[in-house]
Amino acid sequence: NSVTVTLSPSGSHQAIGLVEVVSDDGLTVYGSQAPSGDEVVVSVGAPSHTDLIARAGTPVPYQIRLTPRAAADMPAPPGQVHAVRARVTALDCFNEAVVNDTGSATLTIDNESPAAASWTTVTPDDAKVLLNWQGSTGAVGYIVVRSESAFGSERPTEGVVYGLTDSLPNLPDAPIVYADSGTSHDDATAANNTTYYYALWAYDACSNYSPVATSGPHTPTRTILTIGDAPVPEPNNGEVLCPEATPTTFDLNAFTLQRSRGSEAISELVIELSEGSVAGVQKLEVFCGDNTRHGFASPTVSEFSLTLDPSIPVTHQSPIECQIRVAPKSLAEMPPPPGALYEFEARVTSVTTASQVEAEDTTSGVLRLDNESPPPPLWDTVIPGNATLDLTWTMSEGATRVLVLRSTLESAADTPLEGEVYGDNTTLGDSEVAFFGSGTSALNRGLLNGEEYWYAIFGLDDCRNYSVAARTGPHSPGEAATLIGDAIDPPDSAACPGDAALMLDTFTVATTLGVDAVKAVTVELSEEAGSVLSLVEIVSADGATVYGASSGAIGQVVTVPLATPVEVGTQPKTLAIRVTPKSHAQMPAAPGATVSVSGRVRSIDCRNQKTGRDTGSATLTIDNSSPAVPQWKPAVESGADLQLAWTNPEDSDLAGVLLVRGSAEPVDVPDEGADYTAGDTVGAGKALLFGDQTAYTDSAQGLENAVYRLFAQDTCGNYSAPAELDPGKPSTDGGVDVPGPALGAYD
Incomplete structure (x- = not known):
């Protein structure tokens, strides 16, 4: 009726989910029982199982089969390794049972958690976090979970194998960022400026999970590459440089490069030259560190990208210092007159990098190069004589010498080469050198009377820059002028x-x-x-x-x-x-x-x-400029009198003020340049006074509609615009102040 199976050692039933009595080949189950203790009574036979029959003669072999508990039913971590043995200790049957089952195989059930892994380094980087940990003995893999809040008591479910698309119980928004057997991982799904916490569990071949190892908070941020200032060179000691036949190279700017973390090789810089100076640059070079040249260019625009070969190594430990060097163009390469006074400056404004760039290269040395033409000399006279033309001119500012060309062709447009000096009677295109030197006159001899000659004169400064031409002609020897x-x-x-x-x-x-x-x-x-x-x-x-x-x-x-x-x-x-x-x-x-x-x-x-x-x-x-306008003060009635007051303008050439009493229409205006005295007629009005007074009392009766006008006059007789006062208007800016109580309307 039943078979009693005893499990050992004590407590082994905690690891066993089912005890079965089966045929030797395991195909027939005679009875089964979930153990509640180490001694398990397994009912066999009807109604649910096949009868277990013992026959006389040959012994019939049977098996005790054990099924481990499911992981979820196992004792809570850290668990243990169970070495379970089972033997029959009693039978319930018709006959007397003699039990002599002394042996058993050992079923080893691993429910023991592996040791916890431990973090070695957790390093925030640019849009990622670099994770490294010390492995655990017996572990076959690890899972790493990322959360935006600190972890509590959450842990993986024992016996469950997790992948990257899974999530832990009670942590649906905390992604599994790693599930494999290594001991490092770059979490490249992290976002900059977001704070993260990480949890690490080791697991063994039975998916038993270790205690958790947590780390945080960690915040990845954008890697900054800083372009900084370095001590600024002073090219040519600040002196103005002249163009040369073979240009010299000058240190123009110094700058530094440094990363906020890690290192990289910079292969391209963006350089900005001062506006207008690119026309005078032959070559620009960048040197760094131990005077290694990393790039050069002949720029054609003020802001350009410079490819670097070799690249510039940039780290976070210390800045690397670099220099921008420029070589001005030679005299022959310079733009034609009138040229310019170039002030070369250079700055690094950006670099080609995946990092965030902060450009602080704000200062530069200044290299001044004089390729600016002086103004052309001015012709004074060309006086003809017998087979001669006597030339005089005024030297222009900045010029120290002149070149005078003479031609019999009106169309001659020959110009000297920058930096060249010429001797008298040298041929230059369709022209001949009539004079070269520092004087302001020259007598051209041996000319043909009646022949027409055209002259062009060029100024030359100390940097051998020529001016544009000042031309004159035609001039003929032998003619009077x-x-x-x-x-x-x-x-x-x-x-x-x-x-x-x-x-x-x-x-x-x-x-x-x-x-x-x-x-x-x-x-x-x-x-x-x-x-x-x-x-x-x-x-x-x-x-x-x-x-x-x-x-x-x-x-x-x-x-x-x-x-x-x-x-x-x-x-x-x-x-x-x-x-x-x-x-x-x-x-x-x-x-x-x-x-x-x-x-x-x-x-x-x-x-x-x-x-x-x-x-x-x-x-x-x-x-012929009018003076400023006088300014009225409020008029005051005093009995039958009207007291007028005003402020005279402060013009330095003020001659006086004319006060005119008239009517609203027409506007009485004095004649420009005319002088008036009291009693004179001004248009339809009457002059009351002229002088430097600032007050007047008018005692006239029956002039309720009178309008008063003030005009300032300067020493040239120019009159200002009128300042008008209408006493009939009750306002503070052109009317009358009445002493004592008064009743009035207002809008």
Whole structure:
């Protein structure tokens, strides 16, 4: 009826889920029982199992089969290794049972947790966390779980094999980031600036899980690559450099590179040159560390990427210092005139890297290179003589020498090569060198009388930069010429509208041969001068003789015909430009303006060819500008009187204030330039006073509709706009203050 099976050692039933009595081949189950203790009574036979029959004669073999408990039913970790034996200790049958079952196999059931693994390093990196741990003896694998909050008592379910797509009980949002047999893992699914906690369990071949090892918090962050400043070099000791035939290389900038963690090799930099300087750079190089050159380029744009070969090794331990070196272009490579004064600066603005770049390379040395052309010299005179042309010019600022080219072709456009020096009579294209040196004049001899010659003059500075050309021509030897020249100009002066004529400029006229007659003089005035002038005259130096005059509408260029041509010879004759300001009535309406007038001789009408120039002029300042407007104070009624008060403007040329009493319409305005005294008529109004007073009491009766107007006048007779006071308007900005209680309406 039953078989009693005893499990040993004591407590072995905790590891056994089922005890069965089966046939020797295991195919027939005679009875089964889940143990509740170490002594298990297994019922056999009907109704649920086959009968267990003992027959006389040959012994019938049977098996005791044990099934371990499921992992979930095993004792809680850390568990143990169970070595279970089983033997029959009693039978319930009809006959007397004699039990002599002394032997048993041993069933070893591993329910013992492996030892805990331990973290060795957990290192946050850029968008990842580097995990390393010490393995556990007996473990066949490990699982690592990541959470955004600290772990509690959660753990894997015993006996369950987990994969990367699984999750632990009670941790649905904590992913398994590793499930394998190694002892390190890079968690590349981590996000920067997020705080994480990690839990590590070892498991053995029976999926028994060790105690947990936790680590955290850990926050991955973006790796920063910093471009920093280094001590700034001072190329060429700060002095201006001239272009050279063979350029020298200069240290222009120093910078550092450093990572916030780890290391990498930088293969590309972004470099920015100062605006406009790239035209003067022949070569740019980058050197680092032990003076290793990592890259070079001949840039064509101000900001460009520089490929590095070899790459620059950058670590987090210490910054690596690098230099940017530049070689300016040679003289032959420089842009053509007018060139420029280059100020080379260079900075590293970025690098090609997966890291976040912080660019702090803010300073640079400055290399100054003078490739700027001086201004062209100015031609003064070209005086013909017998087979000669006598040349004079004014040296331009910055130029120390000049090159003069002569050609018989008007179309000749030959220019010197930058940096070259030339000897007299050297041929340059279609031209010949007429002069090279530091002087301001040259006499060209051996020319053909009547032949036409064209000249081009170039200034040359100490850096051998040539200016653009100043050209003149044609000029023919043997011909007489009439020369315009400077004289001592009158002093600067000031004038008012309607003033008498004033000298503006003096100039000379002379011939190189014989005599000539000047029939007209063309005068170039300063801008806006015509708006304030009524007359332009050509007079003798003392002003006693008037040779010609132009009036009416006067523009910036005025041709003054001479009533009687002025005869001039080889001795210079001094003439003058005299101008007359317009009257007040002719001047532009108020508020007008103060106009600075200057004028020079632009050309003359004569028989000979003309040369020379008039360069100087006095400056005549004509004041047609209105003064500021006076400001009313509130008027006060006092019995039958009206007390008026105001503030005068602070103009330095204030002559006085005119007070006019009139009506609202028309507006009574004084005539520009006119002087008034009390009692004078001003339009339809009456002048009450003129002077520097700031108050007036009007005792007139029956003038309830009177309107008062103030006008400031300056020493040139210019009047301001009116400041109007209407006593009939009860307002604080133009009416009357009435003493004592009053009743009024307001809006």
